[in-house]
Structure formats: structure tokens, C-alpha cells
Amino acid sequence: MKTRDRILLSALELFNERGERNVTTNHIAAFLGMSPGNLYYHFRSKSDIIYRIFQEYEKLVDFYLDIPRDRPLTVADLTFYLESVFDGFWRYRFFHRDLEFLLDNDARLRRDYRDFTHRCLNAINRVFDGLADGGVIKPQPEELRAAMSLNVWLVITNWMAFLKTAEAAEPARNPTLNQLRQGIYQVLTLELPYLTAEFRDSVLALREKYRPEPPDVEVA
């Protein structure tokens, strides 16, 4: 693997693990066993590294959220989208943690992220559309659907922070991928009132799969 890619990979790993704010360019270089100078040969700055990682994140999510317009959507489609989005979110979880600071310090990132958000919102809207076509949810007025999509986005993007701040007892103990996927439960809760009688049971069953369990009791 090229050094450039190894830097991106290690930076992502360290950022996710410890938070971007706690990871310096020296840390990344040391982690890779290379000199800081070399790191700066490959990237102009720390925020350049972050920008490149964002571009990968963006590409991943865009790939998953390519919602077909030519056919109705099924509960299986919905499951796939939810799993994909939460998976991508988990893999780049450092990003939303320090989002505001990162955007404040990089105009490119700020612009790209804003567009990214709007693409995601549109995709969520299209999923609702497609599910209505597929008879899974009742059709809703344009305006309500837009507000619902935004709520879905707010729940998704905040779920990680909630887990870390409200549940985790230990500072270093990151939530697991499994816990993160329980965010799907919360998203499906938003959609419950809009389900058609025909598909209600199958979505309820899906939701049940992601139901949060009471926190583990520590076993010594």
C-alpha cells in the first residue's frame, strides 16, 4: 500500500479511537513509524488529511445512498440503507464528533459537507417516496416528509454522541458497532405511525431486531 494511503488509514484509526483533537500529526507519524517530515511531504496540513478522509467517507455514503427511482422500495431496501448508513457512520465516527471545529477550519470541507448533508437529506426523502410507492408507508404531504427526513438525519447523526455521553461509564470505552446499530431502532420508531397496515408487522419485527438491551452488568 502506498504511504499516502497508509497515512490516511492510520489517521482515521487514531482519530476514531482517540478523537481528532487528541491526535496530532506527530502521533500519526509515530504510529506509522515514520518521521513527521515525511507525513508533511504527502499532505500539506493536518486538515488536508482530514479533508481527504472526508472525501472517502462521502464516496462511501454516496455509493450506498444511490436510491433507485425506477422501482418501489421494500422493507429489505430500507434495512439495507439503514445498515449501510450506520456502518459508514461508525467507520468515520471521529468526523461528526468534532464536526463544527473541522468545518470552521477548512472552507473546502465546509462547502463539501453542506452539499453532502443536502444530498443525504434528499436520499432520505427519496427512500420515503419509494417506500410509499411500495406500499410500506402511507404517502405524506411533501412538507411533512421533508421535516421527517430531517428528523431522521438528526437522529442518525446524533446517535453516536448520545451513546458516548449518556451511556458509557468509562471514558475510553467506545460504544460497539452493535450499540450503534441500535440507532436503527430509534429511526424506525420515527416511522412507526406512518406504516400501512399491510407492512406494519414486518417493520415492527425488523425494529425488534435492533431493540436496545439494558447495559451489560460488569462481571468481575
Added chain:
Amino acid sequence: MKTRDRILLSALELFNERGERNVTTNHIAAFLGMSPGNLYYHFRSKSDIIYRIFQEYEKLVDFYLDIPRDRPLTVADLTFYLESVFDGFWRYRFFHRDLEFLLDNDARLRRDYRDFTHRCLNAINRVFDGLADGGVIKPQPEELRAAMSLNVWLVITNWMAFLKTAEAAEPARNPTLNQLRQGIYQVLTLELPYLTAEFRDSVLALREKYRPEPPDVEVA
């Protein structure tokens, strides 16, 4: 006003304005026209300042979210709670921006914030309860109500970040209190499907008051 309180007030102002990460103890001291040494005479550390500010925030929210158990709740009560929570959120908006970092660095804060979250969730739950008693929303199973309360919390605590990252074109341009209150529109959207026929119109009218307007066109 005592110097100690002036420090807390100025720190809060600077944190809100520029973000905690961008505000050093030197900045706070300079802003107050005092020496950094003096600042450290009144507070042990920067995170001690943050912790004291959090305690004020906590006190404010706890004061507003003292939900009466002895009477049903009205639409006016709901309005008051929503306005109060968003107002408190606005006044201490720096806090959620760097939440994870702040909690990682202060065990007291971590513990207190976790309890605070759970108190807030309980209060939201009680609001739903009281509104059901008042005939505003249809009663729901315990389990659904808990998941709904959590979604309300997630929307509230993420609304500010959404505004800043998805809407603001300029980096320094903070969302206004007015925009923040449009988060109420989003919260009320969550409750729409559960309204009773009797109160549906009055809640819809309330929601309309907070409807987001298209972003201002810059007038030269």
C-alpha cells in the same frame, strides 16, 4: 459583580462565540483585562471553569423542567417547555459542540452530564404523560413513549449543530436564536401523529409559528 462570576460569564460568552477549543485561558483573561494568574487564583483549571458553567446550565434546565405531576398538561405548558429548553440550549450552546472532548477530560462532568441526560429524558417522558392526561396526545405504551422521548432529545441536542453545519455559509456567522427556535418545529413534527383530534389544530397552529423560512437572501 464578583471577579469569579465575571470570569464565568466572559468564558461562557467567548466559548459560545468562538467555540471552547478556540478559547484559551489567556483569551479569557485578556478579554477581562486581567492577568492569567488571577484567573488561576479563582479556578483550578480551564476544565474547572467549564464544569462550573455546566452546573449553571444544569440548574437552569432543571428549574424549567420541573414537570408537575399533580395536574394534566396543556398546549401552553408544552410551548413553555419547548421554548425554555431551546433557550437554555442557546445560552450554553458551546457545551454540546465539544461535548465528547469535555466529558473525556473531566470525570465529574462525565458523571454529572450522564445524570443530567437521564433527568432530561425523564422530564420529556413526563411531559408526554401529562399531555396524555390532558387529552392532547393519545396515550402510548411505555416502551414507545421512551423511544419517542429519546428521539426528541436527539433532535433537540443536534439541532444547533445542524444549523451551523448545513445552513451557515459563512464560518463565523452563528445561527440566530430565532433559527434555533425553529428546532421546535422539528420537535413538534415528531408529535404530530400522536395528537388527539380535539387538540390537533391548536398544536398544528403552534407548529406553524416555528416553521423554518427559506434562508435570507443577502441584500447588498
Added chain:
DNA sequence: ATTATCTATAGATCTATAGATAATGC
């Protein structure tokens, strides 16, 4: 006497670069 404030600075980082050296590709 005690409380509040200031001056000056140690010590720890962090980002980024200059300039030298090593490795690679024609």
C-alpha cells in the same frame, strides 16, 4: 492577616518547514 491580583516564566506541546540523505526509475 487575608484576599485578590500581577509579573514572569517553566515546561510541554504542536504544526510546519528547511535542508540533507536515501531510494527508485529511467
Added chain:
DNA sequence: ATTATCTATAGATCTATAGATAATGC
């Protein structure tokens, strides 16, 4: 020749403290 890497360091901060001085309260 070009690309990759390293060494060494400048320059900019930041947090926090030691120790001196000023202000205040009995």
C-alpha cells in the same frame, strides 16, 4: 533526475505555577 524519507528546529501557543505586590477587612 525524481521521489520519498529523515533530522533538526523555528516559531507559536497553552496551561499552570511561583513568588511578589496591592487591596481589603478586622
